[in-house]
Amino acid sequence: MKNCRTALPRIFGVLIILLFTQMAHAAIIWDWSFPEENITLTPTETFYIGGTLSNHISSTENLRINAYSWWISGGDLGNNDFFGDVYTYNSTASSPGGLFYNNQPTNIAPGSDYTFSIANFIPIVPPAIGTEFSWTLQLFHDFDGPSEQSLTRTISATIISAIPAPSSILLMLAGIIFWIATKRKYEAHNK
Numbered sequence: 299m300k301n302c303r304t305a306l307p308r309i310f311g312v313l314i315i316l317l318f319t320q321m322a323h324a325a326i327i328w329d330w331s332f333p334e335e336n337i338t339l340t341p342t343e344t345f346y347i348g349g350t351l352s353n354h355i356s357s358t359e360n361l362r363i364n365a366y367s368w369w370i371s372g373g374d375l376g377n378n379d380f381f382g383d384v385y386t387y388n389s390t391a392s393s394p395g396g397l398f399y400n401n402q403p404t405n406i407a408p409g410s411d412y413t414f415s416i417a418n419f420i421p422i423v424p425p426a427i428g429t430e431f432s433w434t435l436q437l438f439h440d441f442d443g444p445s446e447q448s449l450t451r452t453i454s455a456t457i458i459s460a461i462p463a464p465s466s467i468l469l470m471l472a473g474i475i476f477w478i479a480t481k482r483k484y485e486a487h488n489k
Contacts, residue, residue, distance in 0.1 A: 327354035341424030348415040355409035364403035365441035385419040429457040
């Protein structure tokens, strides 16, 4: 009886350790980064969406992106205003470099990264200066499968006026000064 009392906890402990070990080995550890999460756009600028997916080296299976969803929210533009009125949606998900090139799910091996594009938005009518909106994208690993996981990222955009860069302004001023100096020199020479 005494041997049985010490053997059962040991067996139970070994079973628990094996269970947690199996669960740890089945994990997908992944991340998704955007180049920028807060962007500014001019009223006529095309809005590109993409990012980089990373499958951590300790994952024991490929990261398989087989579904996604997205929506526009917050700020001045919602889905109804955004599409057809302000922007045209152009999916790049099935193009080279897209998430579903050749209509196949993205498979990323452990320790690998994949830089992708998914869509671009082309302005139909330039949005007003100061317009704000958020674009949210949710990617799914093994959608509707036993190991389904998802990651969600949001990009916030603000429409700004097209202001020349300071270097452009300096170059323009240098040209005007040169033109005035040349004109004065020419006029003084011809008197």
